[in-house]
Amino acid sequence: MPPPSQPTDERRPRALVIDHAWRGLGPGPASLSGPGGAPLTRTVKLIVLPLIVRPALRPELAADFLGPTEAARLDALIRESGTRLAATAQWFTLLKKARRALGVVAGNPQDLYFQRCFELATEHGAPSADADAVARAVVEDVADAGGGRTVEALKDCLADPALRARLDAELAVAWESRQPTADAAEAVALATETLEACGAPEPDSPAYAAMVGAGHGGLFGRVLWAHANGVWGGEDPPAHLGLTARPVPSRPEVGRGASTATLPAPLDRTLFERLFVVLQSSARREELPTVPELVGREAGRSCAPLGLYDESLRVTVVLGGRLAVGLDPLGPGSASAGSTAAHRAVNSRWRREASVLRARRMTVSPCPDPDGGVLDALAQDLRTPWVAYMRRLWVRLHGRDVHGAPLGDLASAWAVLDGVARSVMMDHRARVRSALRALSATAVQAAEQRNA
Structure with a gap:
């Protein structure tokens, strides 16, 4: 049974209104939620606010604190989207499965797929019999949109001994100057x-x-x-x-690899580690320079x-x-x-x-x-x-x-x-x-x- 309607006698933080309404949806959107049942930060940032609340069209819901009327409207919008959000969560689980099958490792799945999953839920509803093929096509499309801007491409680029030697010399000159x-x-x-x-x-x-x-x-x-x-x-x-x-x-050193679990402090990172984080976390990889350009600029930036x-x-x-x-x-x-x-x-x-x-x-x-x-x-x-x-x-x-x-x-x-x-x-x-x-x-x- 969903929790009771939210208090209407005072202004409430918008984040709490979203949290309360989300928990009222039950287990349906579990893969979009944290361990405690609240929506993930990226869920709010990538789905709830831009695709459900749409503050640009509803400026009265854009404030950090909402009055009783606005809070009730926001609560209703999220609850009305419950079925679509449950389908979004199912599509996300399916896309992650397709991602593993295809061996795709670049980028954060939430950044890459959350909004695409909401689009799929809007167009198709919950996944059906042909959903595996659709999910595979979406994962491949997202991967292709990166234009080769992947961690694997970075590894291949920095595996060139001549390039590594040139970068090391550039770093030495820049640091000494x-x-x-x-x-x-x-x-x-x-x-x-x-x-x-x-x-x-x-x-x-x-x-x-x-x-x-x-x-x-x-x-x-x-x-x-x-x-x-x-x-x-x-x-x-x-x-x-x-x-x-x-x-x-x-x-800074050139570096050969990186691990999210063992990244050093920001100013102690190698070129590889600095660009590894960018390529892993960017939701707009297609807007980035090519990997060789990224490497060249990062030598000076570091x-x-x-x-x-x-x-x-x-x-x-x-x-x-x-x-x-x-x-x-x-x-x-x-x-x-x-x-x-x-x-x-x-x-x-x-x-x-x-x-x-x-x-x-x-x-x-x-x-x-x-x-x-x-x-x-x-x-x-x-x-x-x-x-x-x-x-x-x-x-x-x-x-x-x-x-x-x-x-x-x-x-x-x-x-x-x-x-x-x-x-x-x-x-x-x-x-x-x-x-x-x-x-x-x-x-x-x-x-x-x-x-x-």
Whole structure:
């Protein structure tokens, strides 16, 4: 039986309205949901918002908080789409099966197939007798659309000894020609002013344009080539906030392979590892340069300040670092970088999370973690939130740099900064839920054994 209709006496976060309506659909769209039953982040981003809610046509549903009428309308739209979403989930399972059969490994299946599956569900409904052939054709079509921009093509390209030797020489020359600098005080001051402006409904500040125009992102990146102590505006976090595991970044190598599970810190990655992430995660591979062009450009990009070419993206890294040192999920006192409107917005959202509230109690409790350390480890992640934040931010900005997608104004930059914060928060929430499910299952098994 679906859950009762949603409360109508107050404004509600749109994300919660979507979550509640989605759970009311039952098990039908399971392959589009997370372990806890909520829609996956990509489900919301690629299906629910653009294909069901369609905020461009329904601007009243575009706000982060919805009144009773708008919340009820959104709830109804999702519930009315239940049958189509269940069919979408079935098509997605079928396309993944076809993908494995064809040996396709490039790209994220959710990015590549979610919207195509919704189209198939709209056109055909649930998969029928000839669905296997349709699924195979779709997977082949998507693979062909990449135009050879695959991880396998990257491996083949970098297997050429002559090309590897030339790239290695180019990297050596580019790295030696760098010009480190020693002062980033003005960049930090302008970053603080810019983040304060992010509290407005439509963020805007001359400080952002000033930072981009003066090249403060590149300046800051050159500082990090020489040292990084205290440059972010905080004293406790590691010097590079997880962008590199070394005292200072070292010259990038060409590399021969990569694994998602063992990727090093962003500025410690090889050319292969940097492009591996782009080719794996890009939903628009057909818009990328060819693999040889990608490799050639990445050699120069990897030796540029902050590993990026575009100045607006570099400035966004600086803003992200300044925000990261003030992230304080566990409450006042664990961050040393002060507060801006951006910090207050992100921290207040994070502190309302149930998983964070439990972590805070565990942090101040004199008793050991009764769950054997599993949740304590997750609580410790909240003591160093800048690691996950900066790593995810850099990857997102690097993808934009490769695609040639700068951030032209503060509103665009803040959308990325805030979006990364939400992504990190939701990832932590999912990990806590997964840990709790595992612990609950263990407790049930133990009880059954005792009663046996």
